[in-house]
Amino acid sequence: MTHAADRSLLRAPLHALCLGGALLLLPACGDSGGGTDSEGDSDPSAGGETGAADSVPPTDGDALLAWLEAGEYLGWHAETAPHDSAGPHFGTVRTYVNQQLFDSLEAGDATHPVDAAAVKELYGSGDAVLGWAVEVKTQADSADGDGWYWYEKFNDQMFADGEGASLCTDCHVGGADYVLTPFPLQ
Ligand code: HEC
Structure with a gap:
């Protein structure tokens, strides 16, 4: 809806500010403490189906959307x-995060593995x-971000698919x- 899109545009300058000084500011920006108090168990997107902990999302926009709508990441x-x-x-x-990313984050690895x-x-x-919003490592070398596949869709707006x-x-x-x-996940 245009409503949400408008809101996102309004938000953008705030995040630019957040980043404006230095990337070092990010952790401070991230400490928002707020959040909703919804029951931790309910997954509004769940279709009852959960994928394996080490499943890997498709890196094609249409296939990925179907995969997301099926709740394949819920495991x-x-x-x-x-x-x-x-x-x-x-x-x-x-x-x-899938098992591959979880293990890598837990080990504190400098680079994450493919998948x-x-x-x-x-x-x-x-x-x-x-x-x-989705990111998938597609090659060992992150190559300035080219080694990751990026996807984001909100309502009917696409922001990335590639x-x-x-x-x-x-x-x-x-x-x-x-x-x-x-990390550890909060
Ligand atoms: C201005 C900074 C900024 C931009 C631009 C941005 N992100 Fe993020 N992203 C964040 C932050 C901060 C987090 C950590 C969680 C949070 O606070 O939302 C995050 C988290 C994520 C995550 C969860 C995994 C992770 O890396 O923590 C995904 C997936 C993601 N972003 C995808 C995207 C995609 C796709 C785009 C481009 C369409 C994008 N992001 C653009 C700031 C950004």
């Missing part, structure tokens, strides 16, 4: 509840999942091999 490691995003990620978010992946549910200001999307990588380059979510 991954997850944050306990939706919380405010520290980035331009449409209000409340909840991040899931490491994260899915972030985008809730906007409500309780329903209105879209997703490798090395600069809209995403410019910000994510400040993370642990492009991953910004605080």
